[in-house]
Structures are given as C-alpha cells and as structure tokens.
Amino acid sequence: MEVENVSSATLGIKDLSFTLQRGSILGVTGAESDKLLNLFLNKSRPDHGDIRIFGLPLSTEDILIKENIGVVFSKGHFHHEFNARQIGKILSKVYTNWSEAEYLALISYFMLDSKEKTAEYSPEMQSDLALAAALSHGAQLLILEKPHLGQRVVDLLLDFVHEDVNAILLLSNDAERLTDNII
C-alpha cells in the first residue's frame, strides 16, 4: 500500500505519505481513524495525492482492491438481529473468495456462538466476529480501526503477517502493542 502526499482539506489531512510493505504492520496514531478510513476505502477523495493498493489506483479500482482487503471497524456494524452464521451466508455472496470453512474455524477459535444473535455479543465479541469475517476471504491487507487487542487477536494477527504476503494497517493509539513501525 502506497500513500503519496495525500491532502484533504475537508478531512483535515495534509501531506500524508507512507508505504506499507508485505509482511509488515504499520501503526498510525494521533489521527482521526474514521477520516483515514474514509480515504482508504475511497469514500472520500483526496484533494491531492495518490493512494495505491496492490499496485492499483484506489480511485478507480476500489471494487477489485476491496475483494482483497479486510476491514475491522472500531464498533460492529452488523445488524443485531443477525447471527454469525447468517452474516457468513451474506458475505459468502459478496466475496468471490469467501471460505466458509475458514470463517467457521475462526468463529470457533474466538469461541463465539454462531447461532446467537450479535445483539447478545459484547463489543469485544463483535470485534472478534468482524475480524473473523475480514480474514475469511483471502484478504492480503487488513485495516484495523482501534481493534480490541486480546491475546488471541494478537496471536492471529502476528500469524497473518508471518507469511510475508500479507500486511496490516493499524489505526490505533495502542499500535505499539503490535509493532514499532508507527507514524
């Protein structure tokens, strides 16, 4: 992921530049994570600068890029009346590389009840569910917004970047728990 001289007056971002290499974790602290996410998900266009992910320009290839990135937001955005199994069924029709087996394995790794409505989940469990969903479609880049970094999550994330093909962008003031590479 390459971010070059990105500025956005409306988002209050000026000359943001960084490169995130495969196999690494980059922490971004001190910024408003929701505004950065808007930029990295192509919800807002920068006034200047360029964002490329997997070598592709985000402004025009965002659908293709989003097939290969997983995003975990600071709070769950699944409908509370759904359970993990239903969410898996929905996402299996959204992502072309969805792996139901991987998803169910992660649900069980986080000890979540797949038949329980997500309304009954704690915020940490909702975050775990979002992470399970983000890791079940062969994502090569994970963007995490203020994640809850329990030991199971940390182990999973370190394992994710261990393969040197994946990378993590951590938008959190707690980023030093996972990496020294912080901007």
Added chain:
Amino acid sequence: MKGLILKDLFLFRTYIAHLIFLLIVLSIIEPSLIPVVFAMVITIFFLDAFRRDRIADWDIYLSALPVSSKGLVGSKYIELVLAFLFLYTSSICVAFIEYVNTHLYIATLIKTSLLLPGSMVLVLAVWLPFLFKFRVPFALSVSLSCIFLVAVFYAASRGVFSILMNSPLASTILTGFIVTCISISYFFSIRCIKLKKG
C-alpha cells in the same frame, strides 16, 4: 448484489409471520383486502429495511465491501421487482376467488389486479432515491405511503379507474407505467448515491 438481497431477505423473515397471520385472518373476513394489506406490509418492509440499515450503521460496513453503487442500487430494484411479482400473483389469486364468488368479468378482475402492485411500485419508486440520499423519517414515509395505497384501493373500489380498466390497452398502459417508474427511479437513485459519495 446477491449478498445484499440475501441480507434483506433475512431482515424480511420477521415479516413473514405477520404476512401469514394477515393472510389467514383476511381470508376469513374479507379476501378482497389481501392485496392492499400486502402492499402496505411490503412497502413498510422496504422502508423498515432502510431504517434498520441506519440503526446498524450498515453504510459504514458497506464501504469496506466490494460492492459498486450500481450493485447497491440494483439490489433494491431487483427486490422491488420481486415484491411486485409477489403482490401481482397474490392479487390475481384474490381476483379468481372474487370471480368464483361474484362472477364478475374475469378479464377486468385480472386487469384490476395490476392497480395495487403498480401503486406500490409508484410509492417505492418515489421513495427509493430519497432513502438512498437522506435520512427520511420512518413514521412519515410509512404513513404517507399507506395513506396513498388506501386511497388508491378506495378509489378503485369506487370505480374511479373504470375508464382505464375498461380500455383494451389497460394492461399495456399499466405495465408501461410500472416499467417507466422503475427506470426513472433507478436513474435518480444512482445519481443520489453518486452525489452522496461526493
């Protein structure tokens, strides 16, 4: 697109019990009310789906999914067409029941069956672009829609549309009207989504 339709079908599950209950009650009391009540329930479901998406902040999660604006808008219009077909089928079934009971002219009954599904399409075709762009108050949208549907039903039962219904071109005119409504609404919804994205 399929995923978004499936999401709405899961949301729709809570309405199925209501529909079955209404079907049983109305079949006993007054079958001719089935189309107008179904039209209201389906319209309320559409408006409620947007409300429940807003409560869950689904828009935020959606921004991370590989779904284009056309896919997002298209999914709602496919649902609208499916809802229309469901309601039209229900209306035709009711028309046959009425034919058996009243021996009214069957062709007129079938043509009349297009009126309520067409009105429902008109209501939702007007609302959808607004719902994609703005936070329309749920109570306002539901009450206006239901008032309109009841008004159409009342007007139809009073024979207000008899000139149109007696015309040999009634089915063609109504079908053309429905297709035009959906096309114009789809065009505006796409524009609204793009404006919202900036």
